[in-house]
Amino acid sequence: MNQTQQKHPRLGRLQTRLAFGAPLLAGLALAAEATPAASSSATDPLWMVGIKAFLVIFGLLTAFAYMTLIERRLLARIQVRQGPNRVGPGGLLQPLADAIKSIFKEDLVVARADKVVFVLAPMISVTFAVLTFGLIPFGPKDAFFGYDPWVIDLDVGLLYVFAVSEIAIYGIFLAGWASNSKYSLLGSLRSSASLISYELALGISLLAPVLLVGSLNLREIVEWQHQNGWLILYMLPAFAIFLLTSMAEAARTPFDLPEAEQELVGGYNTEYSSIKWALFQMAEYIHLITASALIPTLFLGGWRMPGFMEQIPLIGGLFALPYLWMFVKIALFLFFFIWVRGTLFRLRYDQLMVFSWGRLFPLALAWFLLSALVVAFKWPVAVLGWLSLLSLVVFSAYVILTAKPRPRPLPRMGAGD
């Protein structure tokens, strides 16, 4: 081994990260600086919307590809192994290799499948997964080279998000049905069973913040949080429920029953191969990325930096980049989801239903009623903050008090005597 060429490994890694990160940051800064002072147009021209839509889809697909790499590397780190590090520097070209592989694999269509639906299902899945991301605001008005940093600004934004992301589940139903395979059928049945159980809690958990803010528009929700503080402070139970149900919606590990690899061999995608299978994966990851963008937008102040940091003169000015905070928050939640996957076991589908109907749904309903009371009597918002704190205390006490005694099993000694 050549001693002279050895660098400090951490330093080398830092350099690599800087090399990739610096241009990104510079680009972001440029995009923010290029904002013209006076741009008064209410909506962007159609061609600009088209460009932004293209950018969102392009960005999502790239993010999906690299998400697989990051997930594999992170999981590997959790699981005392290396992960993909052979293709390109540090495995950076692995997604490309995966894409080429999955495109050129033999594309099988099951002989007795419903062919039209079979082909349509992955497309439905991925199309409706992509559709929601455009609503998420990434910065203040006119932050995208003088145009708005969101594709479309809908007043019924949140409603639209749910409508569209629920249709995406149809992809899974139809795939399971069209495959004409018992495993796929069981997988799609599971996904419908889990859908009707978590969806109610998901919807109702978001009613409370919507009631408080008084708008379904994502941009206005972010603005409200700028005025009054992050919603997580007032809506802790809603945040917790939404986080859990988002995991269920993206069919991630504790709730990945529709594709349970161990018993259903992939579930709804058992019979899929090649690019169609990749499309399902794509849909799952895009759901995940969307969820990771939606949660900060709704509860963690969206693209804005934490309010107290704005007060600090130097930091407030330096880190005020509009896109930066959004990306940081998305990355945070993506990491959280990967972490959970590396840690937890899978629930059984009847347990998910009990959990959703028996725990999450009543909790969401109770919290919604409480916050409705606060809004109806026009009490100050701080009441909800105290209630959130109280709920945290009650929850912790509940967990501590009702923890099942699981003592170390003591073996009976002196066997065979």
Place this chain on the structure above:
Amino acid sequence: MVRDPQKLHSPSVEAYDIADAPELKSEVMTLNVGPQHPSTHGVLRVVVDLSGEQILRLTPHIGYLHTGFEKNMEHRTYTQCLTYTPRMDYLHSFSHDLAYALSVEKLVGAQVPPRAQAIRVMLNELSRIASHLVFLGTGLLDFGALTPFFYAFREREAVLDLFEWVSGQRFHHNYIRIGGLKEDLPPEFLGEVKKFIAQMPARIDEYEALFRESPIFYERARGVAVIPPEAAINLSLTGGSLRASGVNYDVRKAYPYAGYETYDFDVPVLTGGDVFDRMVIRILEMRESVKIIRQAVERLEALGPGPIRDPNPQISLPPRHLLETSMEAVIYHFKLVTEGFHPALGEVYVPTESARGELGYYIVSDGGSMPYRVKVRAPSFVNLQSLPYACKGVQMADMVVVIASLDPVMGDVDR
């Protein structure tokens, strides 16, 4: 299992004897699982009758890995048979070597020197730890947890490295000979074993932490597929699965062999009889194995160098250097290699405790140099017949978990 043709043609839920049969009248779906399925631990094929996801009836179909080892052994000398034995249970292959050797040694009356006994016990327990680690890793994988698998295989790798060092093979370490061992341990081997068992207790705690405190694991495993003690005895369940049902039976204590009676260890017994206890009991057994290995290492160090094979020249090959000086040695060598030894007429069965349960070779000798008949009492095969009992009424998602908890090795089942 012979089905009533009437029931076969009109499959409805009522046809099945399930205590909590769903009220809803629905059709029964028959699902074929395996032999190529990621969670059947080899080539087990089960056919399940499902109502929704509830299993009404489960029928295992075995034989996909049948290799005819027992029949083949009738045409090999007693020493050559040792090539087949490790290939049956490829996860705890040392147990098969040991069980076979013990049976033959009883047949020919061979005396195994104490040093070889201690080495056998040490390696057998190491192999048991490796087997339990595979059980835990793959078993928890069936629960949907990816991570414990890699942690378990990290330590198993260490054990396999030890075996590779001592015998040249990682899986089918053909290290046992009739009347002793192939050769002595390499120098410094005991030091490595000591290093391994020094870190193992902490690692076992780590595996336990990986799953035992998880509420999801608790919910999924506690009370699932309970086998009560009476049923476990009636189903001839042995090994950890039996002891998880509250029956205190370990061959190492009940019918000690290879000097196990001289080691100080406990037999963990749990009373739940469910998947949870069947998973946990392997953790406890690993702790006991570490205890045994520690004692075996101490004993080996106290014993010092010594013979590792029965000096009886009619059973074991003479030392290599004697072949150049002793005509007698050459003759014995020639006879053993070309023909093998001739045990007296008789039948023999020595039960042993493999990682999966009671394992024994029933050998009939007709006085020739090859066994007249070999029948393996394979624990996986016998334990597998409790699968239909255990799986009745459980969810489809739990089926793979129940299979994993019974710990079948298909090579051991089909032979």
